Amino acid sequence: MTLLFRYLFRNNLQVILPTLAVGTGLYLLSDLFDRLDDILEAGVPGNVAIWYFVAKTPLIISQILPAVFLLAALIQLCLMSRDRELMALQAGGVSFGAIARFFVVYGLLWAVLQLGFSQVLGVAGERESARIWQEQVRGRTPGTRDLTNVWFTDDNHVIHLEVVTPALRKGQGFAAYGLAADGIHIDTVIRAKAFTGTAGTWKLQDVEVFSTRDFGHAKLPEMSIAIGQDPQDFAVIDPGADPQRLPLWQLGDAVEKLRTAGSNVEGLRTAWHMKLAYAASLVVMGLLAVAMVTWRDNIYLATGLALVFTFLFYTMFTIGSTLGQKGIVSPPIAAWGADILVGVVASARLLLVLRPRSLR
Template sequence: MSLLFRYLTKNNAFILLPTLAVGIGLYVLTDLFERLDNFIEAGLSVGMVFTYFIVKMPLVISQILPVIFLLSTVIQLCIMARSRELTALQAGGISLGVVANSMILCGLFWSGVQLGFSEYLGVAGERESARIWQEEVRKKNLAATVLTDVWFTDGDWIVSLGTLDPKAHGTGFSGFELSEDGLSITRIVQAASYTAEPGRWALRDVHVYTPDAFSQEQVPDFVLPLRQDPETFRLVNAGTKPQQLPLWQLGEAIDQLKASGSNVETLRTAWHAKLAYAASILVMAFVATAIVSWKDNIYIAVTIALVCTFLYYAVYTLGTTLGQRGMVSPILGAWSANIIAAVLSMWRLVPMLLRRV
């Protein structure tokens, strides 16, 4: 590890951490003012309000870290340009590309930090803050939420569920077994109630109909080896955002729902968007270097950085929306903002670096 790299990374951390603290403070104050009336109406204690924002903090950090890294890197490079440090480095044979490499390594480190916050602490914190908001403020009992009218396919079976409660119990089970060619129904299974777990759906008070034989059979208990995990439906129901699921859990939900014939474009886009957002910090290292190589005045550079941030989030939001609606592929929708930002930055940096070489 070179002395220059240690110097650059230390300065980057010294600027980034205070900037991050200011960003967190602004975010929390804005959120507090927006929700203050709700907290007061719900009669929440100061301790509960404090807990709400504490558990939400990792998610806030993961959300604002890309723009904080961009601003801190721009400020750092502008200060170095103003103090003639960049000029001294170039006079000593150290090009801007070496400085850019150090910033890229810093971006890679903070990308890992962002991914860790969003997928571990951020997921747990978001769920807890959502629980506090729904149960303590909105007075809703999430543990008693019951899903209704659920349909899915599993192998040769098409299944309809009347209700599904949080403990994987339900009523109104109807299963239709298809023939090998999928053109006819070979068996119909209906049950008054059931208990579900992957690989074993235990039905009670069951009627089994065989259309080809015009026969009917009634049994007290019946077990179907359906692979569908009922928890999947609870994770991706309308009240749960895909961003609240960690990558591995979201991937499992995508595989299970895809196997059951469900449309998973929204979930696939969310999965790629998580990785793309973490990688955006790495892209911001290119953007910051490109900005300062063009204008090293700190006021102009910071203004340009803020404009670039606005444009990035606009493209990112548009891309993910198009991906979720199936208008573009999930990969392209999630990564389009990173691709555009990286290409425009390299369009500025590569010719400049080649000329200096």
């Protein structure tokens, strides 16, 4: 670790940690005012209410970290410019390129920290706060959300579920259409009034089996059928569920299972890429901070511009997420588009500043 790296690292920590604390406090205060009436009306005990906000804190930190990183980097660089430290560094042969490389490496470290923090503590905290809100404030029993009209494929079956409760792995209205060897024609139809299932085996109740080859028909009180799909995996396609509440590795596993089952996973793939792209945005914010200081080093102007750029970045990020969820744009482009655009603009500015200038 070079002397310059240690110096910039120490200075940035002195700015980013207080900024992160203030940002988290303001976010929690805003959330408190927004939800206080509901909490008081529900008669939630004080210790439960406190735990609700404590559980939300890791996710809040991971959400505001890119904006805080940009603001802290700009404040640090503007203070260094005001104290003539940047001029001294350039006089000593340290260019903005070296400073930009530091923020790329430093941003990468924070990106890894943000990703791990958000996918472990952030996801667990979000689940816990959501549970408290649903059970203690809304008074809803967990695991009762139903999905209707679910279609998927499994091996040589096309399967339709009228109603399924993913959390309980059961439902009503099961129909499986067995395909012939040509993969086009249907040779068997299995219907059941109710079902329960795990990955590998589903148990059907009140079953009817039809054969299109010999027009056979049989009724059975119960029957087992080999289906690789786990009903619990359908929770991630619940319109009321948030894929962000799944850790990155679980979301990726669910995407593969549902893709194999023939389900549309564009929205889930977008969410998976968004998690990585959001963490990588810290690197982009570092580049943007250095690029902005090469243009204007006034700390008040820089602070205002940081807020404007943060708003624009989150807007692009949200638009990309929406386009990816709807299948209008491919998930990688939808998720990484904002990072790529801002990174290219910031890099172009730095290259313009760093390019050799001919003497006239």
